[in-house]
Amino acid sequence: MTHYKFIIKFFAITPLLFLASSCQVDDKQKIEQKNWSLVWSDDFNDASGTQPNPTKWTYDIGNSGWGNSELQYYTNRPENVATDGNGNLVITAKSEIYNGAPFTSARIKTQGLFSQKQGRFEARIKTPYGPGIWPAFWLLSDNVNTVGWPQCGEIDIMELRGQQPHIINGSLHGPGYSGGNAMTTPYSIPNTRFDVDYHLFAVEWYEDHIDYFVDDYLYQRIKKSDVSGEWVFNNSSFYIILNVAVGGNYVGFPTAQTPFPQKMYIDYVKVYQ
Numbered sequence: 001m002t003h004y005k006f007i008i009k010f011f012a013i014t015p016l017l018f019l020a021s022s023c024q025v026d027d028k029q030k031i032e033q034k035n036w037s038l039v040w041s042d043d044f045n046d047a048s049g050t051q052p053n054p055t056k057w058t059y060d061i062g063n064s065g066w067g068n069s070e071l072q073y074y075t076n077r078p079e080n081v082a083t084d085g086n087g088n089l090v091i092t093a094k095s096e097i098y099n100g101a102p103f104t105s106a107r108i109k110t111q112g113l114f115s116q117k118q119g120r121f122e123a124r125i126k127t128p129y130g131p132g133i134w135p136a137f138w139l140l141s142d143n144v145n146t147v148g149w150p151q152c153g154e155i156d157i158m159e160l161r162g163q164q165p166h167i168i169n170g171s172l173h174g175p176g177y178s179g180g181n182a183m184t185t186p187y188s189i190p191n192t193r194f195d196v197d198y199h200l201f202a203v204e205w206y207e208d209h210i211d212y213f214v215d216d217y218l219y220q221r222i223k224k225s226d227v228s229g230e231w232v233f234n235n236s237s238f239y240i241i242l243n244v245a246v247g248g249n250y251v252g253f254p255t256a257q258t259p260f261p262q263k264m265y266i267d268y269v270k271v272y273q
Contacts, residue, residue: 029218031216031218034204036119036120038270039119039273040056040114040116040270040271041271042056042268043087043268044083044266044267046083046085047083047085048084048085049078049085050082051078051081051082052108055113056114057109058109058111058113059074059075059076059108060074060107060108060243061074061075062074063101066248068245068248069247069248069249070245070246071101071103071246071253072101072104072105072244072245072247073098073099073101073103073105074104074105074106074243075098075104075105075106077104077106079104080093080094080104080106081106081108087267088265088267089242089265089266090263090264090265090266091108091244092244092261093105093128093246093260093262093263094260094261103246103247103260105243105244105245105246106243107241107242108242109140109239109240109241110239110240111142114239115239116237116273117205118206118207119204119271119272120202120203120205120270120271121155121202121269122200122201122202122203122213122269122272123137123157123201123242123268123269124198124200124268125137125158125198125199125201125264125267126265127168127194127195128263129162129165129193129262130162130254130259131252131254131257132246132247132251132252132253132254132258133246133251133262134159134162134245134246134247134248134250135158135160135243135245135264136158136159136160136241136243137156137157137158137159137201137242138155138240138241139156139157139241140152140153141153141232141235141238142236142238149173150175150179151232152232152236153172153174153235153236153238154173154178155172155205155210156169156170156171156173156182157170157201157202157212158170158201160194161251162251163251165193165194165195166193166194167188168187168194168214169184169185169186169187170184170187170203170219170220171183171185172222174227174232174233175229175230175232176227176228176229177227177229185220187214187220189214199215200213200215200216201213207234208223208224208225209223209224210222210233240269242264242266244262
């Protein structure tokens with residue numbers, strides 16, 4: 001989730017040609033049906049206050065800035081990440097002094113517990129909002145600690161600038177196309193915002209391309225031939241990350257108009273082959 005600007009692009013998906021950042025849903029879009037098989041999931045149907053299942057999730061903890069000058073301290077406390085008793089996991093960003101940081105939040109991941117190369121990754125999420133709030137659902141390679149970033153590759157399924165709550169972004173990072181040069185396309189919804197209701201965010205990852213979806217509408221396809229550097233997405237399995245950052249290069253600082261606490265509601269996460 002390290003990037004600073006958009007690259008807006010047109011692309012063709014047979015039989016339709018459409019603008020990836022369009023606000024309009026094309027009710028004539030025809031997508032070939034896939035025979036996916038569910039291989040991993042979490043529905044978060046535990047009692048209120050239950051923390052993420054330790055057989056499925058672990059945590060990033062601390063306030064290193066995470067390469068983006070973020071302001072929060074990520075914790076493993078139930079105050080920052082726990083189920084709500086209504087079938088959701090809730091990641092809560094709070095304005096509070098904690099270990100020297102001015103905010104707290106949570107960043108959970110499946111690293112060391114589950115990863116997969118290719119397939120469909122999806123989550124049904126209601127986002128937080130407000131200037132300086134940065135929710136994300138993304139994938140990172142198992143080999144990040146050996147080859148480093150961006151050589152490892154990164155697939156951002158959904159991230160949102162809280163000051164633009166009607167727009168999400170899907171991005172791809174690798175060697176030669178990372179940070180400000182990431183392959184990035186925004187997607188907006190008309191007359192509403194992503195914090196008002198739940199939406200289904202997904203990628204379908206193949207050997208030579210990755211498709212991005214919102215509510216099963218295909219709004220972006222990034223092909224191996226599109227990238228300006230090395231296609232590293234056949235080299236390793238990737239694990240899942242869910243987090244809410246506060247501040248950072250991508251969103252800027254919270255303001256007096258940023259209400260706290262801010263919550264990201266995750267109804268479920270599913271992975272298919």
